[in-house]
Amino acid sequence: MPSRLLMIEDDARLASMVGEYLEQAGFAFAHQGDGASGLAAVQESAPDLVILDLMLPGMDGLEVCRRIRSLPGAAASVPVLMLTAKGDAMDRIIGLELGADDYLPKPFEPRELLARIRAVLRRQSPGAAPTQPVLRFGSLEIDRDARTVTVAGKPAELTSYQFDLLVTLAERAGRVLSREQIMEAVRGRELEAFDRSIDVHMGRIRAAIETDVKHPKRILTVRGVGYVFARQQD
Known part of the structure; x- marks a missing residue:
């Protein structure tokens, strides 16, 4: 269909x-x-x-x-x-x-x-299911099959694109990614080096999953480089 x-x-x-x-x-x-x-x-x-x-x-x-x-x-x-x-x-x-x-x-x-x-x-509509469909980081759970995110059992509201950005970072926890690397991984192509829309999305993701948006512990900004998803549990 x-x-x-x-x-x-x-x-x-x-x-x-x-x-x-x-x-x-x-x-x-x-x-x-x-x-x-x-x-x-x-x-x-x-x-x-x-x-x-x-x-x-x-x-x-x-x-x-x-x-x-x-x-x-x-x-x-x-x-x-x-x-x-x-x-x-x-x-x-x-x-x-x-x-x-x-x-x-x-x-x-x-x-x-x-x-x-x-x-x-x-x-x-992702193709093959990953071998570990649920990513867990303390109270944060990311279900790649169901495409849902929960924090301490409560659903976190994200758009489809924001969900994919979060998965991209979480799958590479501990690895610093530039904005271009993140967007290329999600969209499958490079974007303009000065495209700042990624920052808008990251702000929305933080608002959904962080306890304190002003002092994030999960998605950290690496000044002049990009972002990293922290490995620590909570």
């Missing part, structure tokens, strides 16, 4: 071209032209992925993303790939803070959009 994609985009011509391209690639494609209709479609059908434009009439993409993450049930966890204006770093960071899993600046190449979609869906 093909993965179901929903594009929320007010440019009907762009949506038509993107839809034709993605359908040729084997996806089921639907389109909504404004934020309110798109949000309703997410709630009704819970697509496998949402392609969300930032600039929408009425309700903008940031508000749509925020409301998606507040929906009940499975709809709240649908992956969101946000389309942003080229070079608009602030909107991109805000989108990531609200729970977007990835972003793509406009204008974009259809092939890059397709690659991003496949990468996000691949993270949602």
Whole structure:
């Protein structure tokens, strides 16, 4: 059964071209032209992925993303790939803070959009199960099969992308990784050396798993290098 994609985009011509391209690639494609209709479609059908434009009439993409993450049930966890204006770093960071899993600046190449979609869906549906599906670090448990994280038995809310970032670090506990190494491991490709979106995600992960965000003990920043997941138990 093909993965179901929903594009929320007010440019009907762009949506038509993107839809034709993605359908040729084997996806089921639907389109909504404004934020309110798109949000309703997410709630009704819970697509496998949402392609969300930032600039929408009425309700903008940031508000749509925020409301998606507040929906009940499975709809709240649908992956969101946000389309942003080229070079608009602030909107991109805000989108990531609200729970977007990835972003793509406009204008974009259809092939890059397709690659991003496949990468996000691949993270949602991992292939072979690891030999040790549950990683345990004191009160922190990361279940790679169920894709859940708990701290002292309580669930920690993370987006799909943030879960994969956490797993990437936890699997390499004690090893310092640069931002580029982390993002390459998750996305399968190198990003710009000065892309700071990784810091936004790390802040969200810390807020979910650390007892004291201002004095983290699990995910440590190595100034000028990147991040390391500490081995110590708690």
